[in-house]
Amino acid sequence: MIVWLNGTHGAGKTTTSALVQRLIPDSRVFDAEKVGETLMDITPGLPATDNFQHWPPWRPLVVETARRVLDYTGGTLVIPMTVLFEQYWREISSGLAQHAIPIRHFVLHADQDTLRQRIAGDTVLGPDSLFRLRYLEPYAEAARTWLHAEAEVVDTTHFTPAQTAQQIADAVKSQENDPASAKPRR
Incomplete structure (x- = not known):
């Protein structure tokens, strides 16, 4: 299973993911940003972009990496x-579905x-305000148009991050006990 923690900068994904990992047995944190960093290290560089997610290889590489790790370790991957x-x-979600990997998508x-x-x-x-603040409006737009309807908000x-992590872990554990309780996905 994958527990995907989505949201914009400052929402608490990184901090919460480590705490969720401690609360869900047999889980690991997989930072999909590292896949982007690997692509950024290719020389000569890939075509210029302001976001590595725009590179077409990033999405299938995230899917493939998650699939391979789960095939190897089993358990749950927490992806912030x-x-x-x-x-x-x-x-990403259809790629994971093709491999029958269930996703709990939280925003x-x-x-x-x-x-x-x-x-x-x-x-x-660090604050790195210019980069991180730049994503607040795109997040708000995604939240209004599709993201909040697609996930558990x-x-x-x-x-606190600990309270957030507990809420997520409780939701995941309740689904394990009652699979029908999960929010339906499109």
Whole structure:
């Protein structure tokens, strides 16, 4: 199974993923951004882009990497990764479905003011405000048009990362006990 943690910068995906991993037995965190970093290291470089997700190889490589890791280890992969383009999410989710890998897709959501405060106060990644703030409006647009309808939304505005992780782990565990309780997917 894959537990995908989506949402924009500042929502708490990275912090929450490590906590979710501790709460779900036999799980591992797979940072799909590392696949993008590998593509960025190709020399000479791939065609210029402002987001490695635009490179066509990224999506199938994420699917293939997740599939191979799960074939090798079993269990659950927790993937903290922002995907705001519906087409890209469709490619990834259908690719995983072709391999019969179930996905629990969660969107970590917070209001814009909270996101801005978190980004500005991030001591781990640093504020890098220009890059990270640039994704707030595309996230809001994706949330309005498709993303929130496609996932289980967890509002992190007033939750600690530990509370958010517990909510997600509880949802995953309840599905394991009652598969019919999962939110239906399109």
